[in-house]
Amino acid sequence: MTTQILIAGFGGQGILFAGKFLANKGLLEGRQLSWLPSYGPEMRGGTANCSVVLSDQPIGSPIVTKPDVLIAMNLPSLDKYESAVVPGGVIFVDSALIERKVRRNDVKAYYIPATKLAQQNGIPTLANMIMLGKVMRECDFVSYEGIEDAVRTVVSAKHADLFDVNLRAINIGREIE
Amino acid sequence: MANKVLMKGNEAIAEAAIRVGCRHYFGYPITPQTELAAYMAKRMPKIGGTFLQAESEIAAINMVYGVAGTGRRVMTSSSSPGVSLKQEGISYIAGSDLPCLIVNVQRGGPGLGGIQPSQSDYFQATKGGGHGDYHLIVLAPSSVQEMADMTSLAFDLADKYLMPAMLLADGTVGQMMEPVVLPEERPVEFTEKEWAVTGTKTARPHHIVNSLYLVPEELEKKNFARYERYAEVEKNEVRYESFMMEDAEYCVVAFGIAARVSKNAVAAARAEGVKVGLIRPITLWPFPKKALAEAADKVKGFLSVELSMGQMIEDVKLAIECRRPVELCRRAGGMIPSPDEVLEGIKKLQGGRA
Structure with missing residues (x-):
């Protein structure tokens, strides 16, 4: 099975970090994977996006043009990538920042007020991880088991104090019905 | 199975180069290869190596020329406009029959172009971007694993055939992360090479590294000899x-x-x-x-x-x-x-x- 994931939002929302988490989780599970960031001027405040491919086979293109899973963290990202999602795919929307609904009816959509939840829980920079918690609840392309190891890998030794809050953010997302 | 780590392509080149004995890096920052230089800046001082951010790409390639003359493993990296600036030095290194590694993480051109990935330096890399009759060994990695493997291979081939090797990558392969098994750490051993300029201690005749031959018969002979080596490369090293x-x-x-x-x-x-x-x-x-x-x-x-x-x-x-x-x-x-x-x-x- 191959899963193509596109995470998109503003620079500073932890888009690339969320992708790194999934990539590291995939690595720990012994999967094939690729992680590709958008790079360049858009990193400084504009849109940022990140392609992650997880597979059991060698990966061809690392550029996700037709995502199975889209995580949209702002309106421009949903506007830009909604039509690219494969029929039967899944779209996760940060409904605290995106007021409109997904317009397609051949995809599954989940609305998570992640940015609001992050603020309410005193972890305002971790809306990205709340989104991932919900993604892991609804999708099975990575397993929840061994989540601590993946968080530990991606939170560098320098910022070990952030281990607990990242884990908490994931669990907040995971508990959303 | 060897340990797989998650790395960017640019970082994999840097770490692989260090592991196969490169201790001298000269460069000048440019997107989308900057992670390579940044990695070298962090690591080289800790292992007794040289990281030097030169005043320009032209300076950097001539520093590479200098170290290559001593027979030590040396490299530079840049992206398209920067590699254009290095062409004079590359021609001199080829004309002096010295090994080195040049990495080009290509971006769109011509001119200053853009910073997104490209393969439009193919002609420059394969047909000789500088002047004169010469070739580079040009390797084209398509994964992070190959970024590491081909760094090792490029150094070995450059040493074997006494010519510069180039890794012709692009912004995508440079910026992406994939699991990679890095090459085994090799001891940095230095064996005196019969051509290397390392000081005579007045115990042997001078070794001279040079690309200037004013007698045309002599220069022609040099070029023919070089092309005999190139023929060996064409015979043995196609991949x-x-x-x-x-x-x-x-x-x-x-x-x-x-x-x-x-x-x-x-x-x-x-x-x-x-x-x-x-x-x-x-x-x-x-x-x-x-x-x-x-x-x-x-x-x-x-x-x-x-x-x-x-x-x-x-x-x-x-x-x-x-x-x-x-x-x-x-x-x-x-x-x-x-x-x-x-x-x-x-x-x-x-x-x-x-």
Whole structure:
């Protein structure tokens, strides 16, 4: 099975970090994977996006043009990538920042007020991880088991104090019905 | 199994270079290869190596020339506009028969161009971007694993054939992360080379590293000798990957990131019953001419997929002596063809021959 994931939002929302988490989780599970960031001027405040491919086979293109899973963290990202999602795919929307609904009816959509939840829980920079918690609840392309190891890998030794809050953010997302 | 780590392509080059004994790096920052220089800046001082951010690309390549003359492993890296600036130095290094590694993480051009990925320095890399009769060994990695493996290979080939080697990567392969098994750490051993400039201690005649030969007979002799070595490289060091070519009626030719995208298109075409395969040149010089000529005996047509206006396509046509049609699927200026665009190219090729 191959899963193509596109995470998109503003620079500073932890888009690339969320992708790194999934990539590291995939690595720990012994999967094939690729992680590709958008790079360049858009990193400084504009849109940022990140392609992650997880597979059991060698990966061809690392550029996700037709995502199975889209995580949209702002309106421009949903506007830009909604039509690219494969029929039967899944779209996760940060409904605290995106007021409109997904317009397609051949995809599954989940609305998570992640940015609001992050603020309410005193972890305002971790809306990205709340989104991932919900993604892991609804999708099975990575397993929840061994989540601590993946968080530990991606939170560098320098910022070990952030281990607990990242884990908490994931669990907040995971508990959303 | 050896330990897999998650790294960016640019970082994998840097770490691999250190592990195979490179202790001297000279460069000047430019997107999208900056992570390579940053990695070297962090690591080299800790292991007794040299990291030097030169005042310009021209200075950096001439520092490489200097260290190469002492017989030590040395490298520089840049992206397209920066590599243009290095061409004079590269020609001098080739003319002095010295080994070194040059990394080009390509971006869109010409001119200052853009910062998104490109393959439009193919001509510059494979045909000699500087002046005079010379070649570089040109390797085209298409994954983070190959960024590491080919760094090691490039140093070995450069040492073996006494010529500069180039890694011709692009912004995508440089910026992406994939699991990679890094090469084993080799001890940095230094054996005195019979040509290296290391000080005579008045115990031996001078070794002279030079590319100036004012007597034409002498310069011609040098060039002929160099081309005898190049012939050995062409005979021994051609590398390519053949993908689904066994029963193929059409052949896609692509390297680096274009080959990755093309693999998706080949799989999609196969799912629709189109018998198509892919030949991926791994060495761009020497070019896998024989593999393509043999493919031309079996397939009806070729599709060259490139992140340029069409450069490698000329070598494809030469390799098959124009015996089959060769079509082009291209994007330029930092754009990358999608698998759908490549698939469309394959179908056009098929239609044209029906």
